[in-house]
Amino acid sequence: MDLAKLLEDKQICVCAGSGGVGKTTTSASIAIGMAARGLNVAVLTIDPAKRLADSLGLSELGTDLKRVDPKLFKQHGLKLTGELHAAMLDPKRTFDELIERYAPDEDTYERILDNRIYKELSNAVAGSQEYMAMEKLLELHELEEFDLLVLDTPPSRNALDFLDAPMRLARFIEGRSLRVFLAPGRFGLKIAGRGGSVLFSALKRITGVDLLKDLSEFFGNFAEMASGFSERAQRVDALLRGSESTFLLVCSPEHEPADEAIFLRRKLKEQTLPFGGAIVNKVRPDYYRARKQLDGSLSDELLARVMDNYERQRVLGKRDAENIARLEKSLSADKVIQVPLFSDDIHGVEGLVKMVDRLFD
Ligand SMILES: Nc1ncnc2c1ncn2[C@@H]1O[C@H](COP(=O)(O)OP(=O)(O)OP(=O)(O)O)[C@@H](O)[C@H]1O
Numbered sequence: 001m002d003l004a005k006l007l008e009d010k011q012i013c014v015c016a017g018s019g020g021v022g023k024t025t026t027s028a029s030i031a032i033g034m035a036a037r038g039l040n041v042a043v044l045t046i047d048p049a050k051r052l053a054d055s056l057g058l059s060e061l062g063t064d065l066k067r068v069d070p071k072l073f074k075q076h077g078l079k080l081t082g083e084l085h086a087a088m089l090d091p092k093r094t095f096d097e098l099i100e101r102y103a104p105d106e107d108t109y110e111r112i113l114d115n116r117i118y119k120e121l122s123n124a125v126a127g128s129q130e131y132m133a134m135e136k137l138l139e140l141h142e143l144e145e146f147d148l149l150v151l152d153t154p155p156s157r158n159a160l161d162f163l164d165a166p167m168r169l170a171r172f173i174e175g176r177s178l179r180v181f182l183a184p185g186r187f188g189l190k191i192a193g194r195g196g197s198v199l200f201s202a203l204k205r206i207t208g209v210d211l212l213k214d215l216s217e218f219f220g221n222f223a224e225m226a227s228g229f230s231e232r233a234q235r236v237d238a239l240l241r242g243s244e245s246t247f248l249l250v251c252s253p254e255h256e257p258a259d260e261a262i263f264l265r266r267k268l269k270e271q272t273l274p275f276g277g278a279i280v281n282k283v284r285p286d287y288y289r290a291r292k293q294l295d296g297s298l299s300d301e302l303l304a305r306v307m308d309n310y311e312r313q314r315v316l317g318k319r320d321a322e323n324i325a326r327l328e329k330s331l332s333a334d335k336v337i338q339v340p341l342f343s344d345d346i347h348g349v350e351g352l353v354k355m356v357d358r359l360f361d
Pocket residue numbers: 018019020021022023024025026049153154155281282283339340341342343344345346347
């Protein structure tokens with residue numbers, strides 16, 4: 001598969017897949033590779049390993065996009081003719097930024113941020129991380145400053161959960177459970193008032209926390225912003241379905257991640273999201289040739305030890321090959337790119353450049 005050709009006329013590339021397979025590393029490498037091909041690229045990484053962030057000069061706090069120094073890559077023989085920008089998303093902060101954007105005034109903003117419920121919600125609400133990634137993506141897309149946006153995705157149980165997140169959050173905010181709270185005059189807080197008041201006032205007596213006040217204040221403030229949320233969620237949705245977007249499924253050659261990629265491929269189809277290809281990362285080498293080279297050049301004892309280890313590796317390599325064959329069969333062989341397992345973790349620029357070479361081979 002020709003990755004550069006696929007991405008040439010795309011504006012958004014989403015890297016999805018199960019946990020730990022190399023989504024973040026791949027996202028960074030893809031962005032570097034396309035910047036080397038002259039595009040103005042921005043990559044949004046989620047929780048990159050500290051050393052990776054350091055390598056890209058992202059160690060300072062903050063979610064702002066920063067231009068990555070092209071000199072870093074030049075030292076390793078890769079010339080970026082375009083620009084590379086990178087950011088790491090800090091979900092908590094972006095959530096606050098979002099509230100800032102939608103809050104009608106400073107006072108409401110402060111009140112929401114201070115609110116106990118908000119603190120809980122922004123830390124724990126399912127999908128807030130995903131929502132924020134999407135929010136940032138839309139914001140950057142609408143800026144129209146970049147040729148290509150590469151989006152890393154968080155490790156979630158179902159790797160496509162994040163796609164539903166914006167809508168889910170919007171539905172939650174506009175949903176019935178919230179409306180009940182939002183209609184204090186009608187049956188809303190009255191219900192809470194009658195059945196709930198016993199509970200709430202007991203809570204207040206015991207804990208000193210006026211939960212009911214917190215709740216109604218929180219939802220009251222939120223209501224004013226609900227339409228902004230839902231409208232943007234729909235825009236992101238349309239954007240990701242469009243022909244300017246593509247999804248790359250990242251997996252490793254082990255059984256479960258390969259299965260997950262096949263499953264995700266099906267999900268993309270169901271949700272009419274554009275599938276670009278799959279990247280099988282950390283593929284173990286074929287050890288067959290290694291053995292040929294060793295024959296005759298080692299003492300018997302050493303050869304026996306090497307062969308013992310070799311045999312184990314060979315079995316793993318063989319399993320990888322079987323899983324890759326399975327992937328190629330269900331995703332179509334010309335949609336699969338293999339990247340070898342490197343001897344070191346890919347944290348430094350040197351490792352990234354090696355990965356770029358393999359991806360854009
Ligand atoms: N081809 C490779 N060879 C060797 N190490 C690799 C390779 N690709 C990735 N790694 C290493 O594997 C680890 C996981 O990679 P990465 O953080 O990119 O995965 P991830 O899918 O983003 O994980 P998470 O789901 O936790 O976000 C990192 O330490 C990275 O350096």
